[in-house]
Amino acid sequence: MTTACDRDGPPISLLEDRDLTMEVLDFRAAIMKQWNDTAKDGVPLDAFISPVNPAVAPRHGDYSKVRYFAYTAVANVLDYPVCTLPVGLVDPDVDLADDVSLIKDVKGNTLPAPTCERDETIRRKHDPKVYADMPVTIQVIGRRFEDEKVIGIVKMISNLLSEKQACSDAALDKSY
Numbered sequence: 001m002t003t004a005c006d007r008d009g010p011p012i013s014l015l016e017d018r019d020l021t022m023e024v025l026d027f028r029a030a031i032m033k034q035w036n037d038t039a040k041d042g043v044p045l046d047a048f049i050s051p052v053n054p055a056v057a058p059r060h061g062d063y064s065k066v067r068y069f070a071y072t073a074v075a076n077v078l079d080y081p082v083c084t085l086p087v088g089l090v091d092p093d094v095d096l097a098d099d100v101s102l103i104k105d106v107k108g109n110t111l112p113a114p115t116c117e118r119d120e121t122i123r124r125k126h127d128p129k130v131y132a133d134m135p136v137t138i139q140v141i142g143r144r145f146e147d148e149k150v151i152g153i154v155k156m157i158s159n160l161l162s163e164k165q166a167c168s169d170a171a172l173d174k175s176y
Contacts, residue, residue, distance in 0.1 A: 028078055035143060047142040047153050052084055055122055056134040068118060072139070081147040083154045086135035087161060092128035 012020070038045040051071050075082045105111055114120035140157070142150035 024077060031078055047140050047150055049138050049140055052137045052139045056090055056131050056136060059130060075141045079144055081142050081150045082139050083150050084137050084139045085154050085157060086137050088136045090131040090134045090136060092132045095128055097126050
């Protein structure tokens with residue numbers, strides 16, 4: 001994948017820069033309208049949660065082969081505050097390679113695997129033993145200038161995960 005940073009050639013002109021800036025501003029306005037529309041039912045969206053990456057952090061030396069910006073790039077373009085949060089660790093006994101026969105689209109149709117060249121590379125590089133105990137992370141994305149709210153939401157999620165872990169630990173203790 002070639003990004004603007006990888007591209008050879010002369011720098012863009014001032015006019016091209018201005019055009020790109022206007023595209024970004026139009027995109028931000030469209031997303032802000034969609035976000036504002038969530039308040040029509042009286043319950044506006046405070047933030048949204050998404051993966052940081054389609055997989056855990058890549059192995060040393062593999063970054064250029066498996067990098068994927070879509071989950072983080074949108075928040076960067078929108079200038080939205082984001083906070084990442086580890087929600088678990090890779091368990092090689094549980095986090096096995098995908099069974100491609102189970103990968104379905106929203107209508108329940110089996111998707112071809114791999115779905116693209118990058119998907120194939122990520123699947124090929126997946127080795128549960130190599131990734132054992134690596135953090136699995138999510139990101140909480142909020143509206144512009146609501147950084148403190150994002151941090152508060154992350155603290156709430158972290159507390160809920162801690163309570164869940166404490167309950168699981170207590171249940172294990174009682175079973176012995």
